[in-house]
Amino acid sequence: MLELEDIQSGVLRPRPAPYVATYIALRIDRRRAGRELMNRVAKVVTSAANPSSPLADTWVSVALTYEGFKALGVPQQSLDSFSWEFRQGMAARAKDLGDLGESSPEHWEKPLGTADVHVIIVAVSPNADRLEEVLAGARKTYRCLDGIEAIWRQDCHALPNEREPFGFRDGISHPAIEGSGIPGSNPQERLLKAGEFVLGYPDELGGVQKTEPEVLGRNGTYVVFRKLHQRVADFRRYLKSNSTSSEDEELLAAKLMGRWRSGAPLALCPLHDDPQLGADPRRNNDFLFEADDPAGFKTPGGSHIRRTNPRDAAIAGVARIHRMIRRGTAYGPLLPEGVLDDDGAERGLMFAFVGAHIGRQFEFVQSQWVNDGIFIGAGADRDPIIGSNGGPGSFTLPRRPVRKRCQGIPQFVATRGGEYCFMPGLRALRWLAELET
Ligand code: N7H
Numbered sequence: 001m002l003e004l005e006d007i008q009s010g011v012l013r014p015r016p017a018p019y020v021a022t023y024i025a026l027r028i029d030r031r032r033a034g035r036e037l038m039n040r041v042a043k044v045v046t047s048a049a050n051p052s053s054p055l056a057d058t059w060v061s062v063a064l065t066y067e068g069f070k071a072l073g074v075p076q077q078s079l080d081s082f083s084w085e086f087r088q089g090m091a092a093r094a095k096d097l098g099d100l101g102e103s104s105p106e107h108w109e110k111p112l113g114t115a116d117v118h119v120i121i122v123a124v125s126p127n128a129d130r131l132e133e134v135l136a137g138a139r140k141t142y143r144c145l146d147g148i149e150a151i152w153r154q155d156c157h158a159l160p161n162e163r164e165p166f167g168f169r170d171g172i173s174h175p176a177i178e179g180s181g182i183p184g185s186n187p188q189e190r191l192l193k194a195g196e197f198v199l200g201y202p203d204e205l206g207g208v209q210k211t212e213p214e215v216l217g218r219n220g221t222y223v224v225f226r227k228l229h230q231r232v233a234d235f236r237r238y239l240k241s242n243s244t245s246s247e248d249e250e251l252l253a254a255k256l257m258g259r260w261r262s263g264a265p266l267a268l269c270p271l272h273d274d275p276q277l278g279a280d281p282r283r284n285n286d287f288l289f290e291a292d293d294p295a296g297f298k299t300p301g302g303s304h305i306r307r308t309n310p311r312d313a314a315i316a317g318v319a320r321i322h323r324m325i326r327r328g329t330a331y332g333p334l335l336p337e338g339v340l341d342d343d344g345a346e347r348g349l350m351f352a353f354v355g356a357h358i359g360r361q362f363e364f365v366q367s368q369w370v371n372d373g374i375f376i377g378a379g380a381d382r383d384p385i386i387g388s389n390g391g392p393g394s395f396t397l398p399r400r401p402v403r404k405r406c407q408g409i410p411q412f413v414a415t416r417g418g419e420y421c422f423m424p425g426l427r428a429l430r431w432l433a434e435l436e437t
Contacts, residue, residue, distance in 0.1 A: 002179035002194050002201065005049040006219040006425040010061030010327070011198065011354055012048045012180045016126040017171055018158035021329040022135055023225070023350060025111065025419075026119040028071040030147025035072060037119065037148055039433035040141035042426055044134070051181035058125035060138050062429070063223045063421035065089065068118030073437040074216075081212040082422065085358040086222055089113075090418045096363065098371040098388035103415035109227065111151050112417025120225060120421055122352075124329070154227065156329035156350050164330050165230045165347050166385070166412075167253075169263030169278055173285045173309065175323045185285040189311070192323055197221055199356055204321050209356055216432075219425030224353040224362045226418035228386070232335040233342040235412045240340065242406065252406075255397055256384040258305035265305075270298035289313040296398045301376040304385040307369045316375045324361050325354040348413070358420060386413045 004012075015021070028034035046059040064072075066087050069079055085093060091105040091113035099105065105113045121138050125131035142148045164170040176184020177198075178191045195203030200218035202208050211217030243249040250273065254260045260269070262278030267287040269277060277283055290312045293299060299306050301313065310319045332347025355361040368374075371388060373381035382388075384395040384406070393409040424432065 002048075002177075002198065003219050003425075004051065004181070005047045006427050007048040007198060008061045008220075008423050008426070009046040009048045009056060009059040010122060010124065011221050011325075011423060012177065012182055013051065013056065013059065014174055014182070015124050015171060015327050015329065016057040018162060019124055019126060019156075019329060020128050020131045020158070021122065021124040021156040021350070022131065023152075023154040023156070024121045024123075024138070024150055025117045025152035026121065026142055027111075027116045027149045027151050028068065028118045028147065029149060031071065031073045033145050033147030034068075034118070035433050035435055037142055037145060038072070038429050040145075041121070041138075042429035042433060044137045044141060045426060045429065047426055048180070058130045058134055059123070060134050061122045061124075061423060063120045063122070063225075063423040065117055065120075065419050065421050067115045069422070071118050072432055073435055074432070075437055078212050078216055081210070081217070083209075083222065083358055085363060086420045086422060088420075090224070090226075090420045093363065093420075097366050097415075099415045100388065103388055105417075108415070108417035109152075112227065112419060116151060117419055120419065154331060154350055156331045159330055159334045161334070163261065164328065164349060165232050165332070165335070166235050167261045168257055168259065169261065170328050170349075171326075172259075172263050172281075173305070175325060185281065186311075187286050188288055190320075192320065195356060196321075196323060196361075197325060197355055203356065213431075216424065216428050217422075218428065220428055221354055221356050221423055222358045223421045223423045224351075224358060224418065225421065226351040226353075227331075227416040228348045228351050229346060229414045229416050230348040231342065231410070231412050231414070232347065233340055234410050236335075237340050238410060238412075255300055256303060256395065258299045258303035266299045266303075267293060287311075297400070300395070300397055302373065302378050302381050302384065302395050304383055307376070307383050308365055310369075310376075313376075322361055322364050322369070323355075324365060327352040327354065346416075348416070354423070384409050387411070388413070388415070 041062045044060050050056045094105050123134050174185045176191045178194050193204050195201040198221050199209045239249045259265050260273040262275040264274045264278035288311050328349045328351050353362040370383040373379050382393045387393050395406040397404040
């Protein structure tokens with residue numbers, strides 16, 4: 001059984017739709033203040049105990065970086081029991097993640113990627129009033145606490161058309177987790193072992209991740225935050241200049257994503273959009289690839305959703321051990337419909353990954369599936385939507401009688417910063433509050 005009352009709500013619960021969200025980064029200048037902060041946040045953080053209650057759609061979560069654990073005075077033996085990638089931090093992993101050129105840490109929005117970011121508080125709600133209410137509670141935990149400094153904030157909000165900045169419906173596909181009480185979105189996917197997403201439980205490989213002491217890691221998990229800027233005008237111009245009509249443009253967008261912008265999957269409606277299907281959570285993720293579409297004539301092997309979750313498709317490796325929980329929230333203004341020139345505004349997604357294995361989940365997907373094509377026999381092709389390439393990308397569109405090669409795909413997404421964090425269980429927050437080192 002999963003100890004839901006000890007797991008933070010933000011770990012298991014999909015974000016509401018529509019939503020508003022705020023991310024706040026804190027620096028701990030005094031160890032004692034940091035411990036008092038842990039004591040206070042343990043009282044405002046919501047647990048996953050009510051997995052289906054609509055009220056629990058509003059939540060506050062708290063996560064710490066490795067530097068944050070150090071600032072609290074967590075003993076070295078405990079620090080060493082966390083995963084290697086977490087201890088390195090995201091900025092140190094930049095080369096492997098493809099964060100090069102404009103996306104490299106020296107260009108990141110400060111203080112992201114620096115040793116100053118210790119704690120990240122996230123508040124999510126279906127509407128602005130309730131967000132403000134929970135934020136007021138969250139602020140009380142650190143305001144007037146000498147030795148805690150709020151150093152960064154990011155506000156996010158669902159766009160007016162309920163799509164992400166490129167115009168696609170997002171937040172559709174989620175893995176189903178044994179014991180969570182939250183149904184997965186694909187009825188054809190077997191439940192995943194809880195240890196894939198929460199420490200202290202058996203995972204798909206039979207291992208159980210533990211920290212020293214066990215209470216520190218149990219019911220907690222890793223969270224990867226990435227602020228990803230989206231070049232919407234470039235994306236639109238690419239579609240336009242590689243299509244002969246607006247229908248053709250929409251089909252190309254769908255082929256790059258694996259879904260129409262409405263969310264309807266090509267696997268279920270390959271020839272035309274079906275907005276009703278796209279909006280129907282009982283049907284819009286109910287599909288596999290292999291039996292029906294092994295060669296990718298419907299959903300190209302190189303499309304964003306088939307790369308990042310090949311489901312049952314024949315690939316080098318096993319897809320189940322690379323599943324991820326995602327929590328994307330959009331920031332910045334909508335680029336008005338039809339505008340093809342960049343207006344200079346910052347817009348994109350605060351991407352959040354949740355999982356117990358940063359290495360074989362997030363990092364693997366980012367480096368082997370997003371930024372490489374070898375696992376699907378597609379050579380150097382990268383993810384056409386989010387591939388980071390430092391040069392023009394390419395994409396293969398399986399077609400009869402001959403495949404089409406899309407060349408010169410610009411990089412549509414740039415990394416503005418990010419952090420590897422750990423989101424402790426509620427008991428662990430109290431353990432941190434009571435540290436005496
Ligand atoms: Fe992606 N987008 O909004 O255009 N993503 N993603 N992603 N993504 C998905 O299924 C997007 C990013 C995954 O199970 C959809 O919810 C954008 C990273 C995975 O079928 C859309 C960015 C990584 C899935 C987007 C971005 C992933 C997925 C379809 C960056 C991992 C589920 C809607 C700015 C390293 C696949 C849905 C499945 C789906 C978008 C980033 C992974 C619309 C804009 C960095 C696993």
